[in-house]
Amino acid sequence: MTSNGKLLIIKPRRGIIDISLMDLWHYREMLYFLTWKEIKIRYRQTILGMAWAVIQPLFTAIIFTVIFGNLANIPSDNMPYLLFAYTGLVLWTYFSNTLTYSSMSLVSNAHVLSKVYFPRILLPLSTCLVGLLDYAIAAIFIFIFIIYFNISPTIWLAFSIVPLFLTFLLSAGIGFWLSAICVKYRDIRFATPFFIQLLFFVSPIFYPVSMANGKFGVLLKLNPLTGILNAQRASMIGQSSIDWTSLGIATLLTLIIFFSGLFYFKYYDREFADVI
Amino acid sequence: MISVRNLSKQYTIGKRKQYHRLTESITNVFSHPIDTIRGATEKKPTIWALKDLTFNVKRGEVVGIIGSNGAGKSTLLKILSQITYPTRGEIRLKGRVGALLEVGTGFHPELTGRENIYQNGALLGMKKGEIDKKFDEIVKFSEMEKFIDTQVKRYSSGMYVRLGFAVAAHLETDILIVDEVLAVGDANFQKKSLTKMKDVSEGGRTVLFVSHNILSVKRLCSRVLLLENGKLVSDGDTDKVIQDYGGEIQNTITKREWIGSDDAPQNGSVVLQLLRICDDQGQDITDITTDTPFNIEIIYRAKKERDHVRFSLIFYDVWNNSIFTTMNNRESDWYGRPYPLGLYRTVCKIPGKLLNNGWFNVSISIVGKDHYDSRLVPEALKLEILDGPEVRGDHAGPFDGYFRPSLAWRTRKMK
Numbered sequence: 227m228t229s230n231g232k233l234l235i236i237k238p239r240r241g242i243i244d245i246s247l248m249d250l251w252h253y254r255e256m257l258y259f260l261t262w263k264e265i266k267i268r269y270r271q272t273i274l275g276m277a278w279a280v281i282q283p284l285f286t287a288i289i290f291t292v293i294f295g296n297l298a299n300i301p302s303d304n305m306p307y308l309l310f311a312y313t314g315l316v317l318w319t320y321f322s323n324t325l326t327y328s329s330m331s332l333v334s335n336a337h338v339l340s341k342v343y344f345p346r347i348l349l350p351l352s353t354c355l356v357g358l359l360d361y362a363i364a365a366i367f368i369f370i371f372i373i374y375f376n377i378s379p380t381i382w383l384a385f386s387i388v389p390l391f392l393t394f395l396l397s398a399g400i401g402f403w404l405s406a407i408c409v410k411y412r413d414i415r416f417a418t419p420f421f422i423q424l425l426f427f428v429s430p431i432f433y434p435v436s437m438a439n440g441k442f443g444v445l446l447k448l449n450p451l452t453g454i455l456n457a458q459r460a461s462m463i464g465q466s467s468i469d470w471t472s473l474g475i476a477t478l479l480t481l482i483i484f485f486s487g488l489f490y491f492k493y494y495d496r497e498f499a500d501v502i
Numbered sequence: 503m504i505s506v507r508n509l510s511k512q513y514t515i516g517k518r519k520q521y522h523r524l525t526e527s528i529t530n531v532f533s534h535p536i537d538t539i540r541g542a543t544e545k546k547p548t549i550w551a552l553k554d555l556t557f558n559v560k561r562g563e564v565v566g567i568i569g570s571n572g573a574g575k576s577t578l579l580k581i582l583s584q585i586t587y588p589t590r591g592e593i594r595l596k597g598r599v600g601a602l603l604e605v606g607t608g609f610h611p612e613l614t615g616r617e618n619i620y621q622n623g624a625l626l627g628m629k630k631g632e633i634d635k636k637f638d639e640i641v642k643f644s645e646m647e648k649f650i651d652t653q654v655k656r657y658s659s660g661m662y663v664r665l666g667f668a669v670a671a672h673l674e675t676d677i678l679i680v681d682e683v684l685a686v687g688d689a690n691f692q693k694k695s696l697t698k699m700k701d702v703s704e705g706g707r708t709v710l711f712v713s714h715n716i717l718s719v720k721r722l723c724s725r726v727l728l729l730e731n732g733k734l735v736s737d738g739d740t741d742k743v744i745q746d747y748g749g750e751i752q753n754t755i756t757k758r759e760w761i762g763s764d765d766a767p768q769n770g771s772v773v774l775q776l777l778r779i780c781d782d783q784g785q786d787i788t789d790i791t792t793d794t795p796f797n798i799e800i801i802y803r804a805k806k807e808r809d810h811v812r813f814s815l816i817f818y819d820v821w822n823n824s825i826f827t828t829m830n831n832r833e834s835d836w837y838g839r840p841y842p843l844g845l846y847r848t849v850c851k852i853p854g855k856l857l858n859n860g861w862f863n864v865s866i867s868i869v870g871k872d873h874y875d876s877r878l879v880p881e882a883l884k885l886e887i888l889d890g891p892e893v894r895g896d897h898a899g900p901f902d903g904y905f906r907p908s909l910a911w912r913t914r915k916m917k
Contacts, residue, residue: 234599236584237592259624263610263617270612341607342625343584499586500513 328401402487597676606666791890
């Protein structure tokens with residue numbers, strides 16, 4: 227649908243990729259509806275409903291605290307290990323769930339793609355938004371822990387919006403890549419869970435970056451999640467101990483992944499309906 | 503309003519895989535690096551689904567697009583609605599465009615009717631405010647007031663389709679592109695949908711209507727484009743183009759009278775006077791559904807004392823494939839017996855729940871005492887059997903084939 231009186235020209239793709247932000251703005255309501263639908267469907271006919279958003283990271287954090295915090299004595303950057311693990315897991319849960327859903331977002335909506343036009347990018351994008359609600363619910367427990375552990379929150383707590391936003395861009399960017407590739411290569415269906423599992427171990431979720439030295443430490447810093455997770459934890463405990471270099475690297479890599487994903491997606495999105 | 507210039511679309515066909523395996527592509531990059539870059543590792547067979555289509559549509563025109571399967575109708579529709587893109591050429595559209603390619607696109611079984619109205623409306627391009635405003639109207643049109651807060655997975659397929667059509671029918675755009683979404687629901691709902699479509703097309707909006715159903719094209723459109731093998735072969739006045747299409751479009755013929763006419767069909771023994779469709783009370787019937795029983799009445803005069811006569815009725819589809827024949831040779835009262843001079847009435851009863859919906863031509867064959875004393879009247883009657891609700895049940899889609907009998911089905915648990 228085009229806006230009233232506007233001239234719409236449909237023609238073959240020329241080399242140039244046009245990313246029309248106006249188009250996205252025009253379809254903002256559809257993005258809202260897609261997101262809203264996903265939220266409704268995800269928790270329909272579940273007894274615990276939205277509580278699952280908390281249960282997943284909370285129970286994992288508790289198990290980690292027992293195994294890694296107590297048994298293995300893994301340090302946790304001067305934070306209670308439970309809070310350390312939970313803050314990391316909340317962000318990780320958002321990231322990994324989003325990737326799982328968004329990589330399949332085009333293929334699972336194949337039927338709709340072949341029947342209606344709308345900017346295809348809304349599909350992976352909406353899955354990124356859906357996760358934000360889960361994140362918000364799970365984040366309530368961060369506050370509960372802060373009170374429980376008697377940590378006095380500082381103004382830096384507000385800074386946690388930055389790592390969240392970066393995670394959003396990062397998962398959107400990877401989601402663009404994976405969902406678009408998946409239209410052509412269904413290998414993605416198998417590769418994504420595997421990739422997520424591997425990434426879990428090479429991201430500082432249950433161990434601090436300070437533990438990693440040498441070559442692994444360097445590699446770890448090249449993982450955009452490292453800077454993001456660091457910033458997230460630093461803002462929680464308000465020690466303003468943010469590692470700016472690492473956050474800078476994370477921001478740069480995130481932007482590269484996001485924009486390259488956006489371009490790749492837009493380059494192929496006209497073919498989706500023919501190939502899917 | 504709509505200007506289509508040299509529009510062409512090429513598809514690759516044949517053994518091409520729907521999707522590729524990543525490893526193969528990677529191997530290809532190494533084994534044929536240059537070819538891969540040029541995207542030509544294997545010469546895939548291609549087909550032009552559309553070739554050099556050019557036409558204009560003015561504001562307020564209601565244009566039908568017809569053609570046989572594979573003529574390129576759906577491809578044109580998909581390009582017009584931006585689902586896929588042309589290989590060459592371009593389309594310029596002015597105004598808000600809405601495309602209805604299917605009823606209930608994006609309906610989710612877990613959501614309620616109410617939620618799905620919003621979902622589906624949004625997918626069709628309606629704004630939330632617009633849906634809010636039309637919500638009551640949509641629900642009323644769908645006749646689903648009672649079930650609007652029920653999850654769609656509990657709907658019958660008929661209910662599903664009704665709700666879907668109701669949303670689509672309330673989409674208000676300057677240009678409307680419609681696929682055969684009308685061929686849904688039971689007979690009553692189809693009538694309602696067609697009336698709604700007629701209102702829409704008379705409301706000064708530009709409508710492109712793609713259909714196999716020539717009758718609905720005829721009712722709705724003033725101009726028709728005929729596609730054949732991806733090319734536009736005829737464009738113009740509905741009646742003229744439909745004639746080009748093979749002239750198979752027809753008005754129903756449910757009554758033939760030859761009283762006092764010189765060209766009345768006859769053989770050596772009898773001359774036909776009247777052939778018609780009627781009910782048991784002898785009243786003319788015009789609307790026959792798949793559920794209605796009807797009679798074919800033959801009134802004729804025996805013109806030769808004590809001669810014989812035998813009738814056969816042969817049913818054909820619109821392409822003149824014969825479907826079945828029925829004869830009066832087991833009728834004991836008169837068959838094979840000499841007829842005194844006089845006026846006779848022979849009736850063949852066609853039961854309800856036998857024929858499927860669609861068009862049927864009926865030929866009548868008259869045979870006298872000698873089998874070569876025969877006369878065939880081809881296409882003596884042309885019937886359109888309408889879709890009836892009884893055998894349809896809750897099924898919303900088409901029934902294949904010529905017959906739609908009501909057969910017994912039974913399931914029992916064995917262990």
